[in-house]
Amino acid sequence: MIKQPLLDKRSICHALLYSTSDPETMIPIKGIIDDIYFEEDIPVYSIRIIKFYDGINFLKTSFIGKSFLTNYKGKPKPIVIPKEIRLIGELENWLGEKSKYRFCIESNLVTRSKHEMMDLFYKIQEYIISQKFRSLKRIFLRTPYEGPFRMNSNEEFNRRIERGFADLFSENSFKSFIETI
Numbered sequence: 799m800i801k802q803p804l805l806d807k808r809s810i811c812h813a814l815l816y817s818t819s820d821p822e823t824m825i826p827i828k829g830i831i832d833d834i835y836f837e838e839d840i841p842v843y844s845i846r847i848i849k850f851y852d853g854i855n856f857l858k859t860s861f862i863g864k865s866f867l868t869n870y871k872g873k874p875k876p877i878v879i880p881k882e883i884r885l886i887g888e889l890e891n892w893l894g895e896k897s898k899y900r901f902c903i904e905s906n907l908v909t910r911s912k913h914e915m916m917d918l919f920y921k922i923q924e925y926i927i928s929q930k931f932r933s934l935k936r937i938f939l940r941t942p943y944e945g946p947f948r949m950n951s952n953e954e955f956n957r958r959i960e961r962g963f964a965d966l967f968s969e970n971s972f973k974s975f976i977e978t979i
Contacts, residue, residue: 804841805908807831812915813845814907814922817864818874822926825861826851826919828912832900835870841905842870847893851912854886867902931959931979 805811809831814824828849835842850857865874877899883889893899909915938949949955956976964972 804834804905805831805843805910807834809910810848811843811845812909812912813843813903814915814919815847815866815901815903816907817860817866819865820860823860824907824919824922825857826915829901831908833870835902842902843905843908844870844900844902845908846897846900847890849890850886854884854889857886857889866899868899870902928975928978935979 810828811831812826812828815827816822816824827845827847828851829845829847831843832846833844835844850861852860861877862879863876865876867874869875879889880892883892907918909918935952935955937943938947938955939952949958959976959979960972967975
């Protein structure tokens with residue numbers, strides 16, 4: 799078990815929120831800890847959101863209407879936002895002051911600083927992206943598949959990935975990325 803220092807109630811924190819219906823989509827937030835629960839020695843924080851780090855267009859598809867754990871030991875509920883909310887500031891104000899919603903988040907996704915949270919977010923996102931590339935590679939290289947995305951070998955797949963993404967990496971880091979997928 800990884801030991802992490804407990805954060806205090808009423809302290810400001812940064813966290814990665816995810817929907818139970820779409821756990822791969824992480825939403826970076828800033829919040830205030832309202833309560834702390836323990837589930838088999840693992841702290842779970844009940845957090846009131848005060849700031850989102852994503853834009854409203856992303857939140858409309860990945861936050862509003864999705865199911866989140868809002869009560870400790872409760873069932874996930876979809877988030878219902880008033881129709882008149884159209885801007886990120888309005889959403890933050892509504893969730894911060896007028897809302898009953900408190901989000902339960904495990905302690906390994908909650909940090910003291912934005913920098914720590916963003917580092918964790920980047921690592922998780924890169925893992926998910928690598929996982930998706932691996933999945934695409936398996937599909938593209940299947941023998942029975944004869945569609946427009948069909949590839950004949952790992953080398954062909956790697957060359958196509960290199961043409962699209964090599965400029966984003968140093969040469970050594972790109973080679974290690976290709977080896978992971």
